Amino acid sequence: MNLHFDTPLMESRALSVPGEQSIWLKLDALQPCGSFKIRGIGHACAVHQSRGAHRFVSSSGGNAGLAVAYAGRRLGIPVVVVVPETTTARAKELLGLEGAEVVVHGSSWQEANQYAQTLLGATDAFVHPFDDPLLWHGHASMIDEVAEAGLKPDAVVLSVGGGGLLCGVVEGLQRNHWRDVPVLAVETEGAASFHAAVEAGRTVELPRIASVATSLGAKRVCEQALHCAHAHPVRSLVVSDRSALAACERFLADHRILVEPACGAALSVAYDRHPALSEYKKVLVIVCGGATATIDQIRAWAEQPDCR
Structure with missing residues (x-):
């Protein structure tokens, strides 16, 4: 039996109208335990x-x-x-x-x-x-659901921690014959182990995690994530903690769903109209969720003097 639910796929007017794009949300924050x-x-x-x-x-x-x-x-x-x-x-x-x-x-x-x-x-x-082929196979089901809904995006935006979501989405794109759909893989400064691996050409261990997005806090991304970057069009993006936290606040106001800063990192690319999105008309953002942060905690992080 499946322990997950098929989650809603919806266009966000709040995100689409300002950039004159069509921004779609895969709402895995609504899974029974709060995340994908x-x-x-x-x-x-x-x-x-x-x-x-x-x-x-x-x-x-x-x-x-x-x-x-x-x-x-x-x-x-x-x-x-x-x-x-x-x-x-x-x-x-x-x-x-x-x-x-x-x-x-x-x-x-x-x-x-x-x-x-x-x-x-x-x-x-x-x-x-995050580092298990069984996990990647299961995570790929979210792309199966998008395909079954008849939506083929021009690009997919997602957050990267240890790399399990990235590996699953790439598997899902490829098994649905969407090898031409690029992935924009987003991390926060201070937790960007995937970005470090892409730059070095091999996985490397960060000396420490220096980000409030602790769900992205894998010091070393899994090897399969780097393999995905070689086997599929994947672009690494790094955003600030402040952008991720602001996106959490804005998403709560726009869609009445609270997510963690790790998820806010991906949402911030759409909210801030990151230049990497400019060439795409139809964008899918994976709203991966997160159940452990409260709105009070998110606001407290944003008020810290060292929040970047």
Whole structure:
């Protein structure tokens, strides 16, 4: 069974009219646990269950962990999520509501992830937040839905963290024979591991994450993301935290949906009428969502003196 929903596809007049373009939104922020993550993670968890897994183990202080917890509850399988010490109380509360066992370990996702590996038993399945072909296959379903709706965009705009969404969208574009549709891959300054990889020609590890868009906070993007940039037309864009936060506020006012700064990064390209959009008339923005940020937190980040 599918653990995700088909999500609405709608044209945004608020985004389309100012630039005299047609800006379409794939509203995966409306998924049951608040983000696109359930597409790939739900698929992966169902596959692991069919292979005999008795418990799911994951490492994520955010949306991936929530998706694993949701999938485990729906499938009747216990879930352990290892989160770093930086995880917000709100995120831990949401994980608890889904019935997951929450283990706090380490100061970063990398440390939490390493510890999660030590918990794996013979009948456990590890569910990675972004680097797994099962996830990419599931995420690709959003492009299948766009194709079934009869909309072929001139370009797709999405946010990049670890690269799972990018890999899934490229897989979806290619299996729908849309190899000519470019992807604009957006990150925030201070969390741009994909941009660094494109510039270097290989994946590189950032020394630290210096962005409020913590859902984009993978120090190293997955290898498949860089492969996608070679196999498909992908352009890397980097925006400021301030632009991402402003886009969250504007999107809430325009569409009554609250998203995280990680999602705001992609939306900011449309709101700020980024020059990269100028050559396209019909643009699809993946509204990837995010469930752990509150509007008060977004406004507090924007008021910080070091917000760039």
